Structure formats: C-alpha cells, structure tokens
Amino acid sequence: MAGEAAVREQAETVRRLKQDKADPDEIAQEVAKLLEMKTQLGGDEGKHKFVLKTPKGTRDYSPKQMAIRERVFNAIISCFKRHGAEVIDTPVFELKETLTGKYGEDSKLIYDLKDQGGELLSLRYDLTVPFARYLAMNKITNIKRYHIAKVYRRDNPAMTRGRYREFYQCDFDIAGQFDPMIPDAECLKIVYEILSDLQLGDFLIKVNDRRILDGMFAVCGVPDSKFRMICSSVDKLDKMPWEEVRSEMVGEKGLSLEAADHIGEYVQLHGGLDLIERLLQDPKLSQNKLAKEGLGDMKLLFEYLTLFGITGKISFDLSLARGLDYYTGVIFEAVLLQQQNDHVEEPVGVGSVAGGGRYDGLVGMFDPKGRKVPCVGVSIGIERIFSILEQRVEASEEKIRTTETQVLVASAQKKLLEERLKLISELWDAGIKAEVLYKKNPKLLNQLQYCEDTGIPLVAIVGEQELKDGVVKLRDVATREEVNIRRESLVEEIRMRTSQP
C-alpha cells in the first residue's frame, strides 16, 4: 500500500519531468504510476482512507483488559482507603506555567495544547504538581489523599514493557507538618501492602534521601552548581553500568575523575540499619550537616519500618537518585525481582513499579507568600503491573468474565418476545442483572450458547406451558439441570443461586 509521502514524492517526480520537458512516454509512465498510487491510497485525494489507529504510545482497553485493570485498581484503592485517604480529582490539563520549571530535563516531554485563543495549556505530566497547585490554591495545609488518573509524557514508548505516552498513576500523598518520618514510613508500608496483595512475585523497595545524596556529592568534591546534573547521572545506574555513568559525569558533565571515583565508592553501598550506623560514623559524611540529618532520619525511618515488620524487603541504597527535581528528603523506588515463573515464557522486563519521596518545597512554589507545606507521597506504576498480570492471564488460560449478568431471559418457542421483555423488566426492577437476545424469535440453542460464551450461570425460560402454570423454568448452565420456579419466587431464587459465597 502506498503511503501519502510516497504519493507526494511521485507527484514531485512527475512535476519535475514535465518541467524538464522529458520524454512524453516517460512522463506518461510516471503519471500512470502516480494515479495507481493515488487509487491505492483511497480513490481520490479528497476522500482518503482513515488511518485506523490510536495515537502513538496509547492504546484502547478491551473489556477483558478492563476486567484485569479493575482488579488491580480495587487492590490499590482498598489499600489507600485502609490508610484513611480521601480522594480528589483535577483537570487533565493545567495552565502551561503551572508545569513550567518542575520537571528538570524531562520538561521537553510535556504535551502542549494548540493555542486556539485564550489560555496556554499543557496536559498534566504527573499528579504531584497538580496536587501541589490544588493545595496552594485552596490554602490546604493538611490532607491525606489519593488520586488515580491518567498522565501524559511524549516519551519513547515501549508498549510491551508497559511504557506508554498515556498511562495511569495511582498516587497517595500526605501533606502537613508532622513529626519526622511517620508519614514517610506509612508510604513505604503502603507500597509493601499493595505489591504483596497483587502477588507479583518477589520485590525490593530501595530507599535513599536527597540530603544524603547532596551531602555525599559535597564531600566528594562536586561543585554545588553540579548537584542536580550529577544526580541525574546517578539516576541512570539502574539502566547503565557504573563505568558508563562515570564517563558521563567526567566527559559530558565535566566532573573531576577523583570526585567521580569517590562517588563510585559510595553508590555501590546498600544495606539496612547496619549501613546507616556505619555511615553515621563515616569520617567525611558525618561532618556534613545535610548528610547527617538525612542519615539520622533514615535511622528513624528504619526503626518505624521494623515496627511495621517490613524491613525484609527494604534496602537503603546510595545509588538511588530519582530524576525529578522536586524531591527534598526521603526517596524510594520499588522494583520487581527477576524470578522463575512457570506461567510466563518471556518475563516482562523487570523495572520500577512504584516510587515516591518527600517534596517539602513544591507547594511553596505555588503559594504567593511562599508558605511551605511539607509533603511525602508514593505513586504506583499501574501499567507495568498490568502488563505482567495480563501476560499471566493469557498464559494461564484463565477465563475472565467481562460482565456480571446473572441470568439470560430466554424462550424455547416463537412469538414470545413480549413475554421475555415483560419478565426481564421485572428482573431489572428487582435489581437482577439480566440479559435478553435482541431477536424476535431466537433459537434456544443460540441462547444457551450465548450463556456458555459469556459465562452467564442461569437461564430463565418462558414458554406457553410455563406462562399458563405461573412458573418460569430456571436452568443451570453448568449442570444443565432445569427446575420450575414460581414466578413470584424467581428473584429470590436467582439471588440465592448467584450470591457470592
């Protein structure tokens, strides 16, 4: 099939040949070729064919995918509610300037709306900046909320690995001035609960602190002005070996070899309370105010995590940096660990499925008087989790129902459409989930097949005799057993048979 670009190119060829007064035969040949290409493209130019696709990096969700997605959402939402969170919603776009200067190097990935007159708008890039805007705008200094919504990034999509341009974030944040590390610990508990509940296999939550990173950079001799830049390099350690990161620091970012090697020693460290204690004694780090503060809080955090009984899956990891500009304290990221999995032949690329941290300065950037509202939060990366579960379902041949219909209203004989409609109306009004085939005279076999295909467990069959006797024949699709039920008891009988144990 010829593309539009190819047609334009061919038209250009024809134009040039004519201009050059080329051999008429050659011109005729190229014109014929052009006409054929146009035909392929959809008859005439004015009515070309639609490109039937979703925009790059996006996808539709089919009913089956939605059923899996809802399971995941339910697990996440019930965890957020278990922790007493309220819920808010914000518009999908914000004033462009609301997003400006919040995302560092990643700002180039923001989707802008076309200037059609009026305000300049951009699609939201995450839920954190809109949350901070919401707090400042409504002068809220104290809230625990969750927000589940789509965000937009003009990134290179890698759809099989669950990286999209339109994707859901599930955010839980605690805003307010509180005693140190209690909300931070709760965020980590939430990640632990959700990842355990979803049974995605073994996972690890890496924890660090921006203050420890900054202190480390200072004692390693990184100039203040290069902190954020070097932090971005460190952030790549989960995808690149140290040697490459090192040469980026030295080559691209102009760091001294000595400073880079010094950083290299620190960023390979990871552990638990023992490591924190050791670093608190580190002759250099212990002299740095920021690092000392960060390490002190890290120790307190681990004490709380011990009370929660979750330190087994937490690793204090000095190589964790996280890209976003706005973090000011604790940062963390949960990764799934590679594992043997009988169900999945090619395991989905293992990566980060949750992340978050403390951002005490962001709300202040929006407040006219710069008043700060300390915040800490976590974002669950639903798309990767969803990719894993979807592959697992595919592999297991588990049959997923996409409706909740309890009963199909059917008839064995002709001319009973009106009776079917009367009965289904009664069932709907009684709150029963019921369907009917939209045919005047459907065959009983087709009606039963529909139940098999869609997993409807019961069939209510009306016929001449049943109508006379004031009963309905109720058929169990799985066992094929049929029994006459008095019409006035039908609702109760269906409820009883389809109630979840």
Place this chain on the structure above:
Amino acid sequence: MAGEAAVREQAETVRRLKQDKADPDEIAQEVAKLLEMKTQLGGDEGKHKFVLKTPKGTRDYSPKQMAIRERVFNAIISCFKRHGAEVIDTPVFELKETLTGKYGEDSKLIYDLKDQGGELLSLRYDLTVPFARYLAMNKITNIKRYHIAKVYRRDNPAMTRGRYREFYQCDFDIAGQFDPMIPDAECLKIVYEILSDLQLGDFLIKVNDRRILDGMFAVCGVPDSKFRMICSSVDKLDKMPWEEVRSEMVGEKGLSLEAADHIGEYVQLHGGLDLIERLLQDPKLSQNKLAKEGLGDMKLLFEYLTLFGITGKISFDLSLARGLDYYTGVIFEAVLLQQQNDHVEEPVGVGSVAGGGRYDGLVGMFDPKGRKVPCVGVSIGIERIFSILEQRVEASEEKIRTTETQVLVASAQKKLLEERLKLISELWDAGIKAEVLYKKNPKLLNQLQYCEDTGIPLVAIVGEQELKDGVVKLRDVATREEVNIRRESLVEEIRMRTSQP
C-alpha cells in the same frame, strides 16, 4: 494589582518618553511607576507570580465533591452492569482526522494538541466517535459496552449550571444487527432507571426519529441540501421560542415562509401512541417513505416501552432534533421538570441530563470497506446531575464522610508512638481501615476531636496498663462508651461494630 499587560504598556510609555527625549522628571516619574507595577507583579520579571487557577471551564473535585460524584457513578454503573454491559476505555486524544467531519457545526469546539512533531492529535469531543473507531479498528460487529470518561469541548462554560469544558460522559451503547427497536427500547429503560434511582425529581424523556424529521422536512418543502441546516434550527426549540427559530430558518437559512410555517405546525406536536397513529394517517407524512418507516418503528418502540411500564415519562416530540450529525434513527433526550424543592432556594437551570439515539452509519465511516455496524446508545450528562445533588447536599447540611476509616489508634499517655504503630500495623494487616495521628505525643483530646471532625466511629486506645493487661480500650465516639477488649479479639470486635447492616 497590576497585570502583565499593564506593565508592558507602562514599559512602552517609558521607552517612548526616552526616545522623545522628554522632561527627565517626567521620565523618572514614569520609571518609578513602572518599577512599582513590576514589584506588584512579583518582584522581578524573571520570577513573576503563578496564576493559581485551573484552566477556564474546568475545576478540581474536593474530597466532599468526590464522595457525591462516586454515589452518582455507582448508581449509573450498577444500572449499566444490570443490563449486561462490558466496559472499555480509549485514549483521551485521538488522531485529529478521526474526529474530522463527525460533529457538524460543533467541530470548531474541538481542542487540538500543539504540533510538537509526529501525529496531529485532538482531545476527544465525545465517547461515541472513539467507540465507532474502536469497533471498526477491531472489526467488532457485536458488543454492548459502557464507557465513563472525560470529554472536552471549547464551549462557553456556565459552571453553576453544570456546563464545563472538561466533563464526564457516561455512555452505554449497543452495537450489532438486531431486530428493530429492541435495543433502542432498552436504552430508554436505562435512562428511566437511572433518573428514577438518583431521585432528581420528575423528568420527561422526549423521543423522536431522524427519519420522521427528514420526512417532515421533505413534505414541508425543505430542499434536500438544507435538511441538516434546518435540523440545527429545530434543535434550538428547547432554548428559543418558535418565532425566533422561524426567523432564523427564513432569514439566515433562506427557507421559504410557507415551508417554515408548515414545519411550525408539526413541531408543536407531542404525545404518545395516539399521536403516532394520527401521523401514520397524516395525508402528507404517510406518503413519505422515510417518515413512514420512522413512524412504524416509533409505534413498535412504544409497544416495547409499554411492556417495560415506562411510557408515563416518555413523550414522542416532533420538536426534538439533537445537534449531532451522525444520528440516523431514533433520538431521545431526558429533561428534568421544574419543581417545588424545599431544599434548594434557586433551583439549578433545568436542562437535558441524558440523550442519545441511533447512529447506523458512523462505524462504516471508519471501515475501509464501509461495512456498517448499526448502533444505538445513550449518554448520561453527569455534571448537571452532580450540580443538583451538590446543591441539595449543601442545603440539607447532610454530613458527608470523605473517608471510610473504622478506627483511630490513639494513646492517652506520652512515649507510646511505637506501640501505636505496632497496633495499627496489626490492624492494617487484618484489613481494618485505621488511622493514627502523625505526632509523637498527641493529646487524647486532639485525637478524639479528629474522630469527631472526620466521622471515625471508634478509637482504639493503648496505655501502659492496657499493654500490661493484654487489652486495648475501645471507645465508641458517638456514645463515649469505653470497654476493654482483649488484643486478640480486637479485629473481630471492630469488624462487628462497623459492619454495614
């Protein structure tokens, strides 16, 4: 407060004075004025203040608003599920060309994304066109689905009346080749069920058919080429008196006076089966093939609606036109009727809260071979419903809980943070919804006050003595009763006391 435009103007004044070599005192005076304006605007030019707002025509939802919104969604979703619908989701934006030519005059209201390289994209304008694109793309010829999502229209917002630029649509559609009017009747039953369930007061569902309208236009002498244009005028009859619509038809759209008056006679008609029968005998309409088809189907529809027992709230109304281009058969619209309402002083402007119809040609516009998939569907306009319920809640002083927390873990004495964290961790792990104040040593009074404020019904209090005795003091916030519960029975006790009856 000086705006940026005013500052620019003042800067221009200063520039001009300098250029004109004006009196230095005058220049100095204007410069001072400029500097003051800049200060007001936020210190220096580089760091001007944020405009703290959501984009025009959009809003945030607070936790309280979300609680009301969720009630409405639950009513709607349970109705859609009762009727056996699956659920799908599509991206918030589509290729621009997917939306082109579907919305008639309203196309100018579509939000385009900025061309940042790559595909040209637009925000979805409704959920119907993306649904048709989804069907054609996946070659689906048979589905009953719902889709609840935000859509975008650059319309003039009227927020107090629930008209926004970003708003939810709740769509239910049936696609497939079926016997006539059975799915159409189900759509109307769904509107009836949802509006009854939400208890919004009295309502009326107006029904008409595009074929009847087109037949009517034909017999009134409207030229074929003006059908859609005159249809748009008729569509305004719910907001404008007939005289204005008539003069629009004649003046702006060049219709003959005679034709307009002829239309005027028809569009004042509304009724039920009797009116349908009368029009089937109408000497002119009965001679028009389209009108006859439409009236025949309308009769069948009313027979089914009679079986569903809902004709009391249905009106066959020849003035109903609906704006969108893609309808081909039955169309309908539900309006709330003005009423006495004790709660609301100024009732929300009464308007359409649901609408829909049959669109048999839309999927074919996307299919490369033009294969048609007949569709009929309904869209519930959640924002107006939400506005009404929100005002009702405000007026009634009903207290709406925004969390589901069952118990606050508290302590009466100091130094018990660790014990509180241990206990709450146990409760979370057992699935109890629990909160704790993020303070090392909160006062008991503050903890009880928090429960009062947020509606938490129970407090689990740990103290030195309770810890020794292996019990927790459980307090009922409403009655202030306190009773010691053995720690191992606490989860069961909380569950029992907070289970919904």
